[in-house]
Amino acid sequence: MHSYSRKYDKGFRTFSSLSAALALAGCSLIPTYERPAAPVPAGYALADPQAAADAPAAADIAWQDYFTDPRLQRLIGMALGNNRDLRLALLNVEQARAQFQIRRADEYPTLSGVASATRQPNPATGRYGNAFQVGVGISAWEIDFFGRIAALKEQALEQYLATTEARGAAQISLVAAVATGWLNLLADEELLDLSRRTLATREESVRLTRLRLENGVSSELDNRQAASLAEAARATYAQQQRQRLLDENALVLLLGQSLPEDIRASLPSSRLDSAAPMQPLAAGLPSELLQRRPDIRQAEHVLRGANANIGAARAAFFPRIALTASVGSVSDELSGLFKGGSWAFSLAPQLALPLFDAGRNQANLESSRVGREIAVAQYEKSIQTAFREVSDALAGRATLSEQLQAQRAQAEADAKRLELSDLRYRNGIASYLDVLDAQRSLFATQQALVGTQLQRLQNQVALYKVLGGGWNPAMTYETLAAGTVAPR
Incomplete structure (x- = not known):
C-alpha cells in the first residue's frame, strides 16, 4: 500500500463521488x-x-x-x-x-479486509525492519458505464x-x-x-x-x-x-x-x-x-x-472501467497501527479498451x-x-x-x-x-x-x-x- 497524506482525503472523496456518478449514469445497450x-x-x-x-x-x-x-x-x-x-x-x-x-x-464493489505483517532487511541500514498493515480494499470493481x-x-x-x-x-x-x-x-x-x-x-x-x-x-x-x-x-x-x-x-x-x-x-x-x-x-x-x-x-x-x-x-x-482501492493503517510497529498519522489509502483506476480480438466480440454479437x-x-x-x-x-x-x-x-x-x-x-x-x-x-x-x-x-x-x-x-x-x- 502506498502511503499518502491526509490532505488527499478531499480528492479521494471527489473521486468516489465521480465513480458513483458514473455507475448511476451507466447507459443500456439492450x-x-x-x-x-x-x-x-x-x-x-x-x-x-x-x-x-x-x-x-x-x-x-x-x-x-x-x-x-x-x-x-x-x-x-x-x-x-x-x-x-x-x-x-x-x-x-x-x-x-x-x-x-x-x-x-x-x-456492487466487493469489500475485503486486509491484514499483513512483513519483516525484511533495509538496504540503506543493513538492519531488519517491520511493516504492519490493516485496512479494507476494493479489488477490480467494474463501473458499469455501458x-x-x-x-x-x-x-x-x-x-x-x-x-x-x-x-x-x-x-x-x-x-x-x-x-x-x-x-x-x-x-x-x-x-x-x-x-x-x-x-x-x-x-x-x-x-x-x-x-x-x-x-x-x-x-x-x-x-x-x-x-x-x-x-x-x-x-x-x-x-x-x-x-x-x-x-x-x-x-x-x-x-x-x-x-x-x-x-x-x-x-x-x-x-x-x-x-x-x-x-x-x-x-x-x-x-x-x-x-x-x-x-x-x-x-x-x-x-x-x-x-x-x-x-x-x-x-x-x-471500454471497461475498473477501480481498485484500499484504505487502512500502516506502521512499522504493531502498537502504532491505529495512532494518528498512520492512515493511508491507494487508488488504482483502470481502463481497458478492446483494440484487437480477432473478431471475437463481433462474433459474440452475431x-x-x-x-x-x-x-x-x-x-x-x-x-x-x-x-x-x-x-x-x-x-x-x-x-x-x-x-x-x-x-x-x-x-x-x-x-x-x-x-x-x-x-x-x-x-x-x-x-x-x-x-x-x-x-x-x-x-x-x-x-x-x-x-x-x-x-x-x-x-x-x-x-x-x-x-x-x-x-x-x-x-x-x-x-x-x-x-x-x-x-x-
Whole structure:
C-alpha cells in the first residue's frame, strides 16, 4: 500500500463521488423489446360462444375444485409432494435465483479486509525492519458505464423467471397426468370386469355346446368355434391384466410412492360412469393463452433474456472501467497501527479498451442476435402448439359426447341381437355362427364403449390442462416437499 497524506482525503472523496456518478449514469445497450405477434388465428374453429360466456376460465379454477373425487385429490396431493420431476423443477428455480443474485452482486464493489505483517532487511541500514498493515480494499470493481453487467443481470433475471414458469408448466402436466392415470385405472377395472363376465359366458357356451354335441344336437364345428371364442376372451383377459399392472406402475411413478391400499381396494367397485364430473370450461381467445399458459410465458422470458444478451454483447465493444482501492493503517510497529498519522489509502483506476480480438466480440454479437431469432421462433412455436392443443381438446369436446351416445345405442342393439341369435339357434332356426358373430360384436362394442368413455373424460382433463388449469403460484417448495397442499 502506498502511503499518502491526509490532505488527499478531499480528492479521494471527489473521486468516489465521480465513480458513483458514473455507475448511476451507466447507459443500456439492450434493444427495445417488442413482443412478436401471435402467429395463430383470432379464434378457435369449434369454440362455443355460450360456454365462453357462462363457464369460468380453467386457470381460475383450482385443481381441488375441478377434480372433486376425494381419492383423486389425495393422489394429486401426494404427487405434488413426492414427484421427482416436479422437485427437480423446483430446485432449478432455486438455482436460477442464486445465479441471478450472483449477477446482481456484480453491480456492487466487493469489500475485503486486509491484514499483513512483513519483516525484511533495509538496504540503506543493513538492519531488519517491520511493516504492519490493516485496512479494507476494493479489488477490480467494474463501473458499469455501458450497461454490460446490467444486461447480464437482466438476462439472469429472465432466466430465473423462465424457470419459475417451467415449474408451473411441470405442475400443470403432473396434475393432468395423475388425473389421466387415475382414469386409466378405472377403465382397466371396468374392462377387466367385462372380460371376466364375457369369459364366464363363453365358458358356459363351451359347456352347453359340448352337451349338445354329446347328445347329437350340434356338430363338432360348433363346439370348436365356441372353444376358440372362449380362448380369445381368455387371452384378452390376460392382456388387460397386464395393462392394468402397467398403468398402476405408471401412476406410482407419478406419485413418487406406492398406491395407498385403501384406494387400491376401492378400484374394483369403481366405474367410469360414476366418476366425479368435471365442470364446463370456457375456451376464451387464443390471445389469452399468452397469460394463462406458463410454458408460453416461459418462452417469452427466454426471448427477453436473449434480447438482454445482445446488450451485453454490444457493451463488449466499449471500454471497461475498473477501480481498485484500499484504505487502512500502516506502521512499522504493531502498537502504532491505529495512532494518528498512520492512515493511508491507494487508488488504482483502470481502463481497458478492446483494440484487437480477432473478431471475437463481433462474433459474440452475431451469436446473440441469432440466439434472439431462435428464441423468437421457439416463442412462436409454443403459441402455435398451445393453439393446436386447445383446438384438439375442443374438437374432442364437440364430438365425443355424440360418439358416446351412438356407441351406447349400438351396445344395446348388439345385446338384443345376441339374445335373438341365441334364441334362434336353440330353436334350430339359425346356425351357431350367428351366435358367435353376435358375441364377438357385443364384446367389441362394449370394449369400444369403455374406451370412448375414457377418452371423453381424458379430453376434459386435457382441456383443463391446455387452458392453463392446475397451477397455483402460491405453492412453495416447502409445502410441496412436506406433501401438503397450499390454499389457492
